[in-house]
Amino acid sequence: MKIGHLAKSVGIDIQTVRYYESQGLLTEPNRMENGYRDFPVDSIKRLQFIKKAKLVGFTLKEIKELLAIQVTKDKHTCQEVKNFTQIKLDEINQKIKKLTEIESALKKIHSLCCGGSEKASHCSILQALES
Amino acid sequence: MKIGHLAKSVGIDIQTVRYYESQGLLTEPNRMENGYRDFPVDSIKRLQFIKKAKLVGFTLKEIKELLAIQVTKDKHTCQEVKNFTQIKLDEINQKIKKLTEIESALKKIHSLCCGGSEKASHCSILQALES
DNA sequence: ATTGACCCTATAGTATACTTTAGGGTTTAT
């Protein structure tokens, strides 16, 4: 799969794909005779995951670590993987909690703010977070 | 409240507080006679919100917009606020969804990967996302 | 065979969000 096709099917820029490769987020693709990159199909999933993880505030460095999770004799032991995934699970729960707080504040604003008879007393996000 | 106290109680750097002020995320604080900034107490909540929103992937620009939500005659109408909060609520739900996907993949890895009799077939995050 | 749509590398430039430095004044405790 050529880089243009890959980039398009994930909805990112070709340059960005090359950048991710340079940063070690994509394993080095095979090359065709002419030197063009030939990506395996699962690069799509890899890039989709990167996109997803970026959206929720993970850095490329963190995403690289997430993608690197695997139990292999010479790399990571079970216990290492368990420890690492537990840390990441905690982080994710933190994020979900924060998002839920912001969500409920926005919901308050959305539903109460402009009800007509309601006073505009929940119309800032900080006020809505408090109540 | 002096900047050092404020920064410390939120757990961020003094310089960062000044930077946020310069970017319009904090309203300009009053000055004491000596020129020192005198922050209102609610700056703490403002900064805590900024911290929270940054953690889940919002940019300073977006955070500024969230902090600016209010219904006022000369600024934003009810409908504008409703529209804006709805867009943000959708974004937040997207983020929560992505996080939940990553979470369940990590949970799979965490619980299945090293069970002993289990094959290491869910030991990469991409594999875990699929199943 | 030539045009347009691809691909390549290498390097420079940009946006965002800080972080550090320089150079200086203020306050608090001893």
Add this chain to the structure above:
DNA sequence: ATAAACCCTAAAGTATACTATAGGGTCAAT
């Protein structure tokens, strides 16, 4: 009164994550 801890501005520097540019080769269709 002096040192340590605090505050100020302005400007430069850094890290991250792209994004664009230059200069060139490849491929598919006309």
